[in-house]
Amino acid sequence: MTIYNFAAGPATLPAPVLLEAQKDLVSFPGSGMSLLEMSHRSKPVQGMIESAEENIRALAGIPDNYHILFLQGGASAQFSMVPMNLLTPGGKADHLVTGNFANLALQDAQKVGDVRVAGSTADRNHDRVPTPDEMTLDPDADYVHFTGNNTIYGTEWPAEPEVGNVPLVGDLSSNIFSKPIDVSKYGLIYAGAQKNLGAAGVTLVLLRNDLLTRSPDTLPAMLNYNTHSKGHSAYNTPPVFSIYILGLVVKWLLDQGGLEKMAAQNEDKAKLLYDQLEASEFYRGHALQGNRSRMNVTFNLPNPELEAQFATEATVEGLVELKGHRSVGGIRASIYNAFPKEGVETLVSFMKEFERING
Amino acid sequence: MTIYNFAAGPATLPAPVLLEAQKDLVSFPGSGMSLLEMSHRSKPVQGMIESAEENIRALAGIPDNYHILFLQGGASAQFSMVPMNLLTPGGKADHLVTGNFANLALQDAQKVGDVRVAGSTADRNHDRVPTPDEMTLDPDADYVHFTGNNTIYGTEWPAEPEVGNVPLVGDLSSNIFSKPIDVSKYGLIYAGAQKNLGAAGVTLVLLRNDLLTRSPDTLPAMLNYNTHSKGHSAYNTPPVFSIYILGLVVKWLLDQGGLEKMAAQNEDKAKLLYDQLEASEFYRGHALQGNRSRMNVTFNLPNPELEAQFATEATVEGLVELKGHRSVGGIRASIYNAFPKEGVETLVSFMKEFERING
Numbered sequence: 001m002t003i004y005n006f007a008a009g010p011a012t013l014p015a016p017v018l019l020e021a022q023k024d025l026v027s028f029p030g031s032g033m034s035l036l037e038m039s040h041r042s043k044p045v046q047g048m049i050e051s052a053e054e055n056i057r058a059l060a061g062i063p064d065n066y067h068i069l070f071l072q073g074g075a076s077a078q079f080s081m082v083p084m085n086l087l088t089p090g091g092k093a094d095h096l097v098t099g100n101f102a103n104l105a106l107q108d109a110q111k112v113g114d115v116r117v118a119g120s121t122a123d124r125n126h127d128r129v130p131t132p133d134e135m136t137l138d139p140d141a142d143y144v145h146f147t148g149n150n151t152i153y154g155t156e157w158p159a160e161p162e163v164g165n166v167p168l169v170g171d172l173s174s175n176i177f178s179k180p181i182d183v184s185k186y187g188l189i190y191a192g193a194q195k196n197l198g199a200a201g202v203t204l205v206l207l208r209n210d211l212l213t214r215s216p217d218t219l220p221a222m223l224n225y226n227t228h229s230k231g232h233s234a235y236n237t238p239p240v241f242s243i244y245i246l247g248l249v250v251k252w253l254l255d256q257g258g259l260e261k262m263a264a265q266n267e268d269k270a271k272l273l274y275d276q277l278e279a280s281e282f283y284r285g286h287a288l289q290g291n292r293s294r295m296n297v298t299f300n301l302p303n304p305e306l307e308a309q310f311a312t313e314a315t316v317e318g319l320v321e322l323k324g325h326r327s328v329g330g331i332r333a334s335i336y337n338a339f340p341k342e343g344v345e346t347l348v349s350f351m352k353e354f355e356r357i358n359g
Numbered sequence: 360m361t362i363y364n365f366a367a368g369p370a371t372l373p374a375p376v377l378l379e380a381q382k383d384l385v386s387f388p389g390s391g392m393s394l395l396e397m398s399h400r401s402k403p404v405q406g407m408i409e410s411a412e413e414n415i416r417a418l419a420g421i422p423d424n425y426h427i428l429f430l431q432g433g434a435s436a437q438f439s440m441v442p443m444n445l446l447t448p449g450g451k452a453d454h455l456v457t458g459n460f461a462n463l464a465l466q467d468a469q470k471v472g473d474v475r476v477a478g479s480t481a482d483r484n485h486d487r488v489p490t491p492d493e494m495t496l497d498p499d500a501d502y503v504h505f506t507g508n509n510t511i512y513g514t515e516w517p518a519e520p521e522v523g524n525v526p527l528v529g530d531l532s533s534n535i536f537s538k539p540i541d542v543s544k545y546g547l548i549y550a551g552a553q554k555n556l557g558a559a560g561v562t563l564v565l566l567r568n569d570l571l572t573r574s575p576d577t578l579p580a581m582l583n584y585n586t587h588s589k590g591h592s593a594y595n596t597p598p599v600f601s602i603y604i605l606g607l608v609v610k611w612l613l614d615q616g617g618l619e620k621m622a623a624q625n626e627d628k629a630k631l632l633y634d635q636l637e638a639s640e641f642y643r644g645h646a647l648q649g650n651r652s653r654m655n656v657t658f659n660l661p662n663p664e665l666e667a668q669f670a671t672e673a674t675v676e677g678l679v680e681l682k683g684h685r686s687v688g689g690i691r692a693s694i695y696n697a698f699p700k701e702g703v704e705t706l707v708s709f710m711k712e713f714e715r716i717n718g
Contacts, residue, residue: 072431076595080579201598220439239560
């Protein structure tokens with residue numbers, strides 16, 4: 001039986017990536033050693049990291065004035081590193097709160113400095129992102145922070161919020177490189193790799209180089225972006241294997257035809273599920289049209305018992321990890337870049353049959 | 360040709376560990392998926408992490424009042440996390456400075472709070488660790504920090520410094536689990552995994568539970584040890600694959616016969632090299648007898664040109680990564696737990712032959 005893994009992250013990886021990683025694991029080409037035991041300052045490892053960087057730059061058209069950093073600690077570590085580095089003395093920042101991780105980012109940032117909520121959809125259980133009218137952005141803020149896609153609620157910003165000249169900071173952990181991106185709209189982008197980019201253990205950071213001057217000298221080395229940009233992500237031992245997997249996934253994305261192609265595929269996959277939700281009274285989608293996530297499709301059944309039964313029976317059919325996040329319940333189908341269309345089609349068939357029997 | 364990898368970290372891993380990791384990479388036993396794409400909250404991954412913890416506890420006899428944490432950012436991230444969490448309001452800490460990483464730990468800690476040097480061997484180019492007479496420990500310090508083994512200079516503390524009732528904090532990145540350890544002597548131990556414990560990307564932290572009360576609530580989540588102890592190392596997505604490799608290495612250490620056995624093997628391997636250094640006028644060991652590292656054997660040849668020639672010719676013979684750290688030069692042979700005795704014997708033969716021709 002084919003297993004389709006709908007986990008929200010770590011999530012499905014492309015099969016060719018796994019096979020190549022397996023082939024190389026004991027002996028990395030040109031070295032006679034495993035990548036796991038090679039010095040991060042050796043030529044093959046340095047070459048692997050540089051190649052990952054070049055491919056990322058090519059894939060997303062990243063301008064020359066942006067650094068590409070491979071850090072550790074996931075998006076959660078960036079929740080405090082961003083304000084530590086980007087808040088100026090006496091400065092303040094605006095956060096847009098659209099879900100659980102947006103809220104955690106806010107809480108950590110408020111521990112670091114003067115950070116306020118410039119828009120929130122908490123009062124409507126985050127069924128969409130704020131409208132322009134609902135945002136009160138301070139033109140003197142040091143930056144605006146938003147979360148591009150909200151995995152738990154299944155919403156996604158259809159486009160970046162308009163923030164004028166204030167640097168935009170995006171947590172794009174759950175939708176990065178799922179469609180074309182204009183990086184020049186951002187001051188900083190960060191993304192844990194384990195959803196659209198690879199395995200856990202590495203965070204991709206894209207940083208406009210003029211912002212590096214803000215980091216105070218009083219920061220400990222590992223918490224200062226300058227340490228990592230100067231050290232080319234190898235100030236200390238980086239998470240070599242996770243960077244390697246990220247590099248293989250980026251190469252795979254290029255081989256697929258790039259971000260325009262991924263956008264079309266992701267649109268297509270999500271539409272299959274949203275069409276099914278719309279065609280049914282039995283299933284109710286959580287996110288409002290216009291702000292629906294192409295990555296995480298969240299929905300409810302008539303009651304929690306049916307939702308539990310749905311997840312259990314789906315698992316038996318090889319459709320695994322469909323239970324919604326413990327904080328909101330319901331069903332969640334995570335269908336990132338590497339998730340195959342056949343898996344979505346199989347889920348739609350299962351949904352129809354489940355409704356026929358239990359509806 | 361057999362390659363013997365003398366890199367200081369990431370370093371040689373046990374061949375059975377690499378083969379098992381390769382076998383499981385595409386399909387983890389019992390899941391039908393790769394470990395790289397499985398949710399960190401899934402049963403197989405949770406079970407893998409728990410099993411790694413149990414094996415670590417068994418291997419090193421870790422008392423019940425110590426937490427075992429798997430963190431990110433390497434030892435370098437601990438350089439600031441330790442003072443952030445363990446310094447009390449108005450409190451101070453003592454650092455013992457015995458090499459490069461000890462010095463980096465000091466610099467970061469001094470950015471966080473009132474941290475002073477209670478002993479240093481910088482004036483003698485760190486050819487040994489301080490004697491008891493050379494240490495001025497404050498009995499009211501919040502903790503004493505030391506570095507168990509100094510990879511660059513090739514020195515090692517033969518036993519923990521005597522610190523009375525002050526909690527002892529040890530950076531044991533380069534000699535952890537290379538011999539039996541009495542964890543109860545420590546308040547906190549941290550170790551990047553990529554030398555004696557596995558691959559890069561995970562840091563093992565052993566923490567006495569009474570010290571958790573010191574962490575201030577003002578710390579961002581990821582920088583607070585309480586977050587990770589409450590979350591059982593899965594507050595956010597942990598570096599799953601690196602923890603898995605660490606677990607396999609710990610299992611391998613148990614299979615080898617445990618820490619007494621490793622101590623004997625490591626002693627034996629190091630003795631081969633130190634005996635050769637003593638028998639020769641051509642090679643000069645850097646570390647003084649009594650404080651010599653069993654993990655990193657550092658030595659010089661009559662001049663830098665011969666050292667460069669030595670490293671180059673050794674590489675041709677499959678003895679790779681012998682060049683000393685860029686900050687001190689010379690030759691360094693790193694021979695951690697997983698480094699095979701045959702590799703040391705081959706190096707000794709090479710040294711004899713090189714001296715015969717060039718001496």
